[in-house]
Amino acid sequence: MADDDNDDRFGEDEFQELLRNLLGGAGGAGGAGIDPAQLEGLSRMGIDPAMLQQIMGQMQAAFAQSQSAGGAGDGIDWSSAKTQALHLANRDGLGITTGDRTEFDQAFALATLWLSEATTISELAAPPLAITRGQWVEQTLPVWQELAEPVADSIAGALTSVLDEQTPEEMKQLVAGAGAFMRRIGGSMFAAQLGGVIGRLSLEVVSGGDVGIPVMPDGVAAILPQNFADFGRDLDVTDDQLALYLATRELAHARLFRHAKWLRLHVISQVTDFARGIHVDTSALEDLASRFDPSQPEELRALLESGALLPQRTPVQEAALTRLENLLATIEGWVDIVTADATARLPEAPKIAEAVRRRRAVGGPAEQAMASLVGLELRPRRLREASAMWRAVTDAVGVAERDSLWDYPDLMPGPADIDDPEGLIVRLRARASGEAPPRDAMDDALDALLAQEAGAGGEGGDSPSDADGGDGSGGEPADDADSESGTDEPGTDDPRPV
Structure with missing residues (x-):
């Protein structure tokens, strides 16, 4: 009986030979080129040879497409993102005229002078630029890739896992090794979708800092003249005033990130921390996996675009998003106030400022597509x-004290300061006059920790009276960690180093 069972199975060498034949195209139409004995063995195992050949044919086609696109290894090929983004950014064939460059060079020059009156943060080392949409894609793509990579990894891994779960047990040995291939398909498809979103975003942004996060290289300020006219079409303001305002705002944003060199990493870290917490909803993939055709990936592409693969945020993610929103608001609030003070000579500056704020609050279609794809707004x-808050601080302590808050990470205002600017102002006035700043909850917590450490190392720590409250007042007995603090092996709650 055992011999009969063994006759129904392939040996390892036979499985590998069959897999090579199928993936190498030896199956052909109707199974030509495959040993009939192998097909008969598959039938005895309950596997439909025709169905298997169809699956392998689809994988061959997808593999050929991947190879022709330059995909290699089992990582994510981001070249498709760049190709797609540049295709959309450059499809109208428009460039930047000499008149455009001259207009924005003059706007940047005047904006530089005005900013010297509104902030103590120094000028940029590199001259600001007027760039094309394609140049914006080239310069910002590395940051977008860094932000999206955790989500791409999650989607690619989930697709591989679900397909593995959907594969019948008797076929798993046959298709072993296909997981890396399917991971490459899912990752490359995500990269192509990301490229499409970045390409469409290049049609909307008007400056390097337009999306709020530092996507341009450090110390680089830029304007996109190709999108300038679309932004100002319904504002009913003159082009020269709009150019001056946008140039001033872009310079302020770039100056801030160049001055506070820690700020760029701080923002990017908070974005990637949020993205790493994203886990793909596999229930949508499970249904897709049962009928997925790697050579016809439209359904998976639609799932990616809709955001259906990204489940509802967890409480941890909500907290991370709140921290990020407060950080971006703190940065852009400073940029708003500095820009407003620098452009006070422009009659239409308040109208333009309100349009910028509304645009940032709503977001354009491409920004909304990015939120669906990556799960991040x-x-x-x-x-x-x-x-x-920044206006109150400026009025109370002046420009220099205000800008000094960007000198070190621990000085930057937090969410509590946005809620209560007066507390921040009191601290700044005390620091400026050389007085000790008023105590806060952090000071109290630090004192309590130091007192606990001092008590744990005191000479009376081993006495019975200390264990009973020490002063005879009938206090609560010390906990286990305190009672063991005099031993050679500190307790887990002992603040002293081991």
Whole structure:
């Protein structure tokens, strides 16, 4: 009986030979080129040879497409993102005229002078630029890739896992090794979708700092003249005033990130921390996996575009998103106030400023597509409150003290300061006059920790009276960690180093 069972199975060498034949195209139409004995063995195992050959044919076609696109290894090929983004960015064939460059060079020059009166943060080392949409894609793509990579990995891994779960047990040995291939398909498809979103975003942004996060290289300020006219079409303001305002805002944004060199990493880290917490909803993939055709990936592409693969945010993600929104609001609030003070000579500056704030609050179609794809909305919900905080600080302590808050990470205002600017102002006035700043909850917590450490290392720590409350007042007995603090092996709660 055992011999009969063994006759129904392939040996390892036979499986490998059959897999090579199928993936190498030896199957052909109707199974030509495959040993009939192998097909008969598959039938005895309950596997439909025709169905298997169809699956392998689809994988051959997808593999050929991947190879022709330059895909290699089992990682994510981001070249498709760049190709797709540049295709969309450059499809109208428009460039930048000499008149455009001259206009924005003059706007940047005047904006530089005005900013010297509104902030103590120094000028940029590199001259600001007027760039094309394609140049914006080239310069910002590395940051977009870094932000999206955790989500791409999650989607590619989930697709591989679901397909593995959907594969019948008797076929798993046969298709072993296909997981890396399917991972490459899912990752490359995500990369292509990301490229499409970045390409469409290049048709909307008007400056390097337009999306709020530092996507341009450090110290680089840029304007996209190709999108300038679309932005100002319904504002009913003159082009020269709009150019001056946007140039001033872009310079302020770039100056801030160049001055506070830690800020760029701080923002990117918070974005990637949020993205790493995203886990793909496999229930949508499970249904797709049962009928997925790697050579016809439209259904998977539609799932990616709709955001259906990204489940509802967890409480941890909501907290991470709130921290990020507060950080972006703090940054853009400062940029708003500095830009407003620098452009006070422009009659239409308030109207332009309001249009910029509304645009950032709503976001364009491409930004909304990015939110669906990556699960992240880069819109600072507390921008008006943060701007009000910076205005109060500026009026109370002046420009120099205000800008000094960007010197070190621990000086930057937090969410509590947005809620209560007066507390921040009191601290700044005390620091400016050389007085000790008023105590806060952090000071109290630090004192309590130091007192606990001092008590744990005191000479009376081993006495019975200390264990009973020490002063005879009938206090609560010390906990286990305190009672063991005098031993050679510190307790897990002992603050002293081991």
